[in-house]
Amino acid sequence: MTDQAYNFAYLDEQTKRMIRRAILKGIAVPGYQVPFASREMPMPYGWGTGGVQVSAACLTPEDTFKVIDQGADDTTNAVSIRKFFEKTAGVAVTQRTTEATVIQTRHRIPETPLSDGQILVYQVPIPEPLRFLEPRETETRKMHALEEYGLMHVKLYEDISRHGEISTAYAYPVKVEGRYVMDPSPIPKFDNPRLESAAIQLFGAGREQRIYAIPPHTRVVSLDFEDYPFDPSKAPHPCALCGAEDTYLDELITDDTGGRMFVCSDTDYCASRREAGEAA
Amino acid sequence: MYVAVKGGERAIDNAHAWLAEERRGDVTVAEMSLDQIREQLALAVNRVMAEGSLYDPDLAALAIKQARGDLIEAVFLIRAYRTTLPRFGASKPVDTGEMACDRRISATYKDLPGGQILGPTFDYTHRLLDFALAAEGLDPAEAPEAGAEPGPIPHVTDFLSQEGLIRDEAEHEETPRDLTREPLEFPADRPLRLQSLTRGDEGFVLSMAYSTQRGYGRNHPFVGELRIGTVPVEMEIPELGFAIEIGEVVLTECETVNQFTGSKTEPPQFTRGYGLVFGQTERKAISMALVDRALRWEELGEGDTGAPAQDEEFVLSHSDNVQATGFLEHIKLPHYVDFQSELELIRRLRAEAMQTGRKEAAE
Numbered sequence A: 001m002t003d004q005a006y007n008f009a010y011l012d013e014q015t016k017r018m019i020r021r022a023i024l025k026g027i028a029v030p031g032y033q034v035p036f037a038s039r040e041m042p043m044p045y046g047w048g049t050g051g052v053q054v055s056a057a058c059l060t061p062e063d064t065f066k067v068i069d070q071g072a073d074d075t076t077n078a079v080s081i082r083k084f085f086e087k088t089a090g091v092a093v094t095q096r097t098t099e100a101t102v103i104q105t106r107h108r109i110p111e112t113p114l115s116d117g118q119i120l121v122y123q124v125p126i127p128e129p130l131r132f133l134e135p136r137e138t139e140t141r142k143m144h145a146l147e148e149y150g151l152m153h154v155k156l157y158e159d160i161s162r163h164g165e166i167s168t169a170y171a172y173p174v175k176v177e178g179r180y181v182m183d184p185s186p187i188p189k190f191d192n193p194r195l196e197s198a199a200i201q202l203f204g205a206g207r208e209q210r211i212y213a214i215p216p217h218t219r220v221v222s223l224d225f226e227d228y229p230f231d232p233s234k235a236p237h238p239c240a241l242c243g244a245e246d247t248y249l250d251e252l253i254t255d256d257t258g259g260r261m262f263v264c265s266d267t268d269y270c271a272s273r274r275e276a277g278e279a280a
Numbered sequence B: 001m002y003v004a005v006k007g008g009e010r011a012i013d014n015a016h017a018w019l020a021e022e023r024r025g026d027v028t029v030a031e032m033s034l035d036q037i038r039e040q041l042a043l044a045v046n047r048v049m050a051e052g053s054l055y056d057p058d059l060a061a062l063a064i065k066q067a068r069g070d071l072i073e074a075v076f077l078i079r080a081y082r083t084t085l086p087r088f089g090a091s092k093p094v095d096t097g098e099m100a101c102d103r104r105i106s107a108t109y110k111d112l113p114g115g116q117i118l119g120p121t122f123d124y125t126h127r128l129l130d131f132a133l134a135a136e137g138l139d140p141a142e143a144p145e146a147g148a149e150p151g152p153i154p155h156v157t158d159f160l161s162q163e164g165l166i167r168d169e170a171e172h173e174e175t176p177r178d179l180t181r182e183p184l185e186f187p188a189d190r191p192l193r194l195q196s197l198t199r200g201d202e203g204f205v206l207s208m209a210y211s212t213q214r215g216y217g218r219n220h221p222f223v224g225e226l227r228i229g230t231v232p233v234e235m236e237i238p239e240l241g242f243a244i245e246i247g248e249v250v251l252t253e254c255e256t257v258n259q260f261t262g263s264k265t266e267p268p269q270f271t272r273g274y275g276l277v278f279g280q281t282e283r284k285a286i287s288m289a290l291v292d293r294a295l296r297w298e299e300l301g302e303g304d305t306g307a308p309a310q311d312e313e314f315v316l317s318h319s320d321n322v323q324a325t326g327f328l329e330h331i332k333l334p335h336y337v338d339f340q341s342e343l344e345l346i347r348r349l350r351a352e353a354m355q356t357g358r359k360e361a362a363e
Helices: A013-028 A049-058 A076-088 A137-145 A150-163 A189-195 A267-275 B008-024 B034-040 B042-052 B057-066 B071-082 B156-162 B190-198 B202-213 B282-295 B312-318 B321-332 B336-355
Strands: A064-069 A102-106 A119-123 A174-176 A180-182 A200-205 A210-214 A220-222 A249-253 A260-264 B100-105 B221-237 B242-258 B271-278
Touching: A013 A049, A013 A200, A013 A210, A049 A076, A049 A102, A049 A119, A049 A200, A049 A210, A064 A076, A076 A102, A076 B008, A137 B312, A189 A220, A249 B336, A260 A267, B034 B042, B034 B057, B042 B057, B042 B071, B042 B202, B042 B271, B057 B071, B071 B321, B156 B221, B156 B242, B190 B271, B190 B282, B190 B312, B202 B282, B202 B321, B221 B282, B242 B282, B271 B282, B282 B312
Parallel strands: A064 A102, A102 A119, A119 A200
Antiparallel strands: A174 A180, A174 A220, A200 A210, A249 A260, B100 B221, B221 B242, B242 B271
8 A cells, every 4th residue: 555545644534633623622721631533553652643643633734833852853752753744745844843734652741832824733641630549431521521620729738748849740630721620741840831822732542532622822820739839840960961950851861870861851942042153 | 060961861861772773682593584473473463463453463573573572562552553454344243153263152051052162272271381383393283173063053042032031121222432532431332331331441451350250349240152263344335335245254152141130120130241353352241241340230220339340431441451551650750840830840849847846847
């Protein structure tokens, strides 16, 4: 079978329409998890099938597509997904955050603030923020419907009483537009403040068959307490390559004796800074 | 050193090339043809068709070859292909009473109309390695053949029905929901549960069924009937205004007869579990029937014993091996970012614990 035997961006048009309906519903009800009839994709569940389906439903031939995994364009799975859409949709691809119209991401929000007209598509493993407090979907849906989030606050409180702080470092729960508690996917909590954005943010969970969204300029509040306010912490180092002090860093082990080096996890941001000669 | 994380693209290409080489194996050994796989690994082909939810022995054989014999990987290839196929319509329900049976056995009656047909089964073989098979080129002796039984073979449960001993199953006119076209939502009805079980992982469904036999949601099944054979598939063609036969499929059907002590509203009677699977896949079909029966506790007014096999959400959420294997294996993808944030958290928590001199800090 040739590549031409597949529709633009792989999925057939009926499937895309079904996904677009779910996306529109998600945008209309920010933070609400919309069930959708997720399809089997040619990459495994857990590799970003939800994000890939959402991207496939959003892409048009004029789009410029960027894929990051762990903040980087050249991690293996980002390469694989970018190639998939180059092949099946023939869209232009880029590594520049500012040039992309659709960005698919796993585990990070780009450091460069996104703007009007951009779509950020997140790959989501477990969309349900209450899942590890209550394993049953029938129960958690009820809890969302009744806005019954006491269990989550108790969990955060127990963290503080045990560890002196909220011990959730990534996938830190947020409340969207004062209504739904939402899992922002496993981004580090450092990224949480950037969930309030000018871009459309779409979240796709393929295996769990859920799509949800944060429309532009929506209020997104990380859960906390008055006396224990949310703290988007990061490693207390500057980037060893570009010198940035305000970015999320990867920690690399550089030798057998435990030498460490901290560099920006967002490779495009780091490279752009170095090109612009701002390196320290 | 930082270059270590670069070069993902070349690494992938090279890995794929190596994989293709490994798949072929030693090139001095003859390559397997799809015909060989389809004919000689037929039960693997059947499993891939059943769990891939696509009846096409040639494609299943191709998937097995491409997957190097990893059947879950082959199922995945078939599913990913299936998802791109347009849906022309639905066939009429197949009539398994019309099945041309290769095998038909009942564990509840010694003899019955249509007879017991053993068919090509491992059941009474001795599991001794047959070293003669290691030598190639030996065709098996021809199996003796009898004339085909004329006419349809009635279902065993029909005999029980005539006496009113087995619970009647209401016929549903409405088109069942389609698991592959709608998101799974709970509570699921029986057609949806059966769809999920028939494409579920054979190992998972087997273990769930086995657990009911060992007391976790016990429902004491008899294999009322197990039949394997070919049924015609008919489809209504709108332009013609009538149904025509569009092909044949091999199916395995299992109906279990289960004890039921009666409830407030119903007298004691037998009840049924049902299994129907593509191809010759009898372990799966029997397992499916047991799990189907266990999941019916609520409808039959039985108690919830808290057994896993009685828990619809548990069984249906975890039966799909393509979902399960994908999510399980994804943890080998990079998690640098999450791990980094955990690393920082644990360092901070430890530092704070050390300061306050708590004893646990050392651990």
